[in-house]
Amino acid sequence: MDCVFCKIVKGQLPSKKVFEDERVYAFEDINPVAPTHVLIVPKKHIVGLQELTEEDACLVGHMFVVAKRIAQERNLKGGYRTVFNVGEDAGQSVFHLHLHLIGGRKMAWPPG
Numbered sequence: 001m002d003c004v005f006c007k008i009v010k011g012q013l014p015s016k017k018v019f020e021d022e023r024v025y026a027f028e029d030i031n032p033v034a035p036t037h038v039l040i041v042p043k044k045h046i047v048g049l050q051e052l053t054e055e056d057a058c059l060v061g062h063m064f065v066v067a068k069r070i071a072q073e074r075n076l077k078g079g080y081r082t083v084f085n086v087g088e089d090a091g092q093s094v095f096h097l098h099l100h101l102i103g104g105r106k107m108a109w110p111p112g
């Protein structure tokens with residue numbers, strides 16, 4: 001399958017690994033928008049949140065637990081943001097589900 005994140009998960013493209021287990025792979029975003037910008041992706045190819053099914057509900061919960069652990073490891077005590085961009089209007093550019101973990105600086109709301 002011609003999916004950049006599938007290739008990263010399989011080690012066919014380089015990435016800066018942050019965490020890995022049997023279900024997810026987390027790595028540094030190539031274009032960070034904050035001092036911490038990590039992507040948590042399921043090893044299973046899911047196009048995006050819109051394509052999620054009930055059987056993947058535990059997997060998505062696990063992605064958030066991993067995000068929390070990475071935030072703790074990085075000492076993001078002041079806060080951080082977890083984001084799914086869903087579809088083109090929201091800015092989704094890679095169509096393999098991924099959770100952004102962004103932190104290490106003050107953030108504005110609403111996002112752009």
Ligand code: DGP
Nearest residue numbers: 004015028029030031085091092093094
């Ligand atoms: P989104 O716009 O929500 O689909 O986020 C996609 C993110 O993926 C974006 O912040 C840049 C990042 N990205 C795209 N291609 C690569 C890559 O090859 N390596 C890494 N590390 N990150 C990538």
